[in-house]
Amino acid sequence: MTTRVRRAAAYAAVSTLALAAPVLGWATAAAFGALAVGALAVTDGPLFEWFARPADRQEGRLHGLAAFSFAATGIALLSAFAGLPTHVLVASVVVVGYGNLAQQIAWEFDAEAILRTGAFVGGGLLAGVAGQVVALVADGTPVSPALPKIVFLAASGALLAGLLRSVLFARDDPLVMLSVAFLLWLFADLTVVVTVEAVAVAIAVTALFGYISWRLDTASIPGMMTGALLAMLTIVLGGYGWFAVLISFFGIGSLSTKFRYEEKAERGVAEDNEGARGSGNVLGNAAVALVAVLAYAARGRLPIPGEIFLFAFAGSIATAMSDTLSSEIGGVFDKPRLITTLERVEPGTDGGVTWQGEVAGIAGAAVVAGIAALLFDPVGTTGAIVIVLAGAGGMTADSLLGATLEGDRLGNQSVNFLATLTGALVGAGLAVVALP
Incomplete structure (x- = not known):
């Protein structure tokens, strides 16, 4: 020994x-x-x-x-x-x-x-x-x-x-x-009903999800562990539909990071560590979603309908998806413009956007909205539009924060957190106003 x-x-x-x-x-x-x-x-x-x-x-x-x-x-x-x-x-x-x-x-x-x-x-x-x-x-x-x-x-x-x-x-x-x-x-x-099936599936899925994300170099070990923990809590406290929305972001977002990675690296706009995301990056994009899941699990003690937390969750994930796709896809195109002044800036400039990236971001929000509409009865067509708007709003907030506060006052992870929080609030707010 x-x-x-x-x-x-x-x-x-x-x-x-x-x-x-x-x-x-x-x-x-x-x-x-x-x-x-x-x-x-x-x-x-x-x-x-x-x-x-x-x-x-x-x-x-x-x-x-x-x-x-x-x-x-x-x-x-x-x-x-x-x-x-x-x-x-x-x-x-x-x-x-x-x-x-x-x-x-x-x-x-x-x-x-x-x-x-x-x-x-x-x-x-x-x-x-x-x-x-x-x-x-x-x-x-x-x-x-x-x-x-x-x-x-x-x-x-x-x-x-x-x-x-x-x-x-x-x-x-x-x-x-x-x-x-x-x-x-x-x-x-928490007064949440935990079933043997949900726990068994959650353990199996998180183990597989974590290993695949590490093996494909889409996450570091801390990033993989963070994602695995979020996945387990989402399955057990929310359900399989919530997990499907979450995994859509991790899956598509990770693949977009690898999209023309060498070209983005040459341009100085690629993620560090060959695109492997760490725990800070994962939490910056998913911490708000986790809070929404926990709030949903405690809905019996809160004076807010559970559906509101669902739209907050979907809005934050739609924002994370939109922001990731707009950055990863838009990063390979020239002539970005600063969102606050529309002046041309160098690729990789905080707050710089391209029309191709914006389109990709809205498409990403639409994917999240489509999955939510398919799996959750309260969403429907109107709810899907709400989620797309929440994703677009959060993506815009991310660009605005990048152009004004990121660097000297805020780090990238803080900006991601505030953007997803914006998406969650927009999603929940619009759901209250637009849905019966």
Whole structure:
């Protein structure tokens, strides 16, 4: 057993302490807290050798173990005094502990980065399911009716943890653990019906979707993980129709990035990393859509009809599609004009547009609108027109922001977010006005 695997196994063993939460209650926080304080007192010996990370060896203290245990302490306190469910506490801690162990074991076999990330997610998923089952049994809660939601929470937590670990360091485990805890707390509180079929399909589809996007170099590993998490949440919390709208953007948008890529690279208007999109790019285009899905899942608690969130979702995706196609297609044509003054500018200038790009953008919004009209009864012809207008409006907002604020005040991802937010608001607003 190598040092890395042995260390990961030791941390996994510590995370197993969370299984005692149903019995110990608030004392679980005290146990993790005592472990954290005790870790700071260890400076050498067998325990130090088991748990020490490279940075700990330089500093002579088990700061990594202390931080890991303090994060678990905080989550245990939320469980004891703030209403965080016990099974969420257990899942949040063991997903990180055993996900790390599975990843380190995969590393021993010289697995590719994608396989190491997959091992983390797989190990975290299995540990999250097992931990929640143990917690519910200890609480006397029937497991069978809750099993679909248990698997959904474990899969969501494992995907988020895998995503964060792909962009952070091992010493950031406390941040990963706390992020997973808050996400799962939110999902556990949603009164959404989760079925075995939906969860099984979501896991299979997201695994396939993530692998294909990585293999085709349309997304980096963080970008792939972000897209996989968004896909799973969209399928489970929205439905297959919502996922079809989302995947239309990822599929067509990714292909458009590869369209005449070498030519765009020579002109200086191509995406970096050979078109592979990172997590920031994915979130910039899809964060608003994710919020719309979450709002739709919580519609029973909000004084807004669920259909409004559907149009906000479709409007944001139509904007993302329009903006991507207008940039990727329009980027191969000469003589762009600045949208604010109509003066000719160099290709790649923020806020520069071509008529070919505008046509491509509107066509992209029409594709999203057509899919939505086909799959959702509330949309229809009028709703499809609303979605096209939302996409065109968001695309225009993106160009205006690019011409006025991008660069000195806003980055590209912020502009994408604001543009998709505009598309969502236009879609929802027009739906309220134009639809019965």
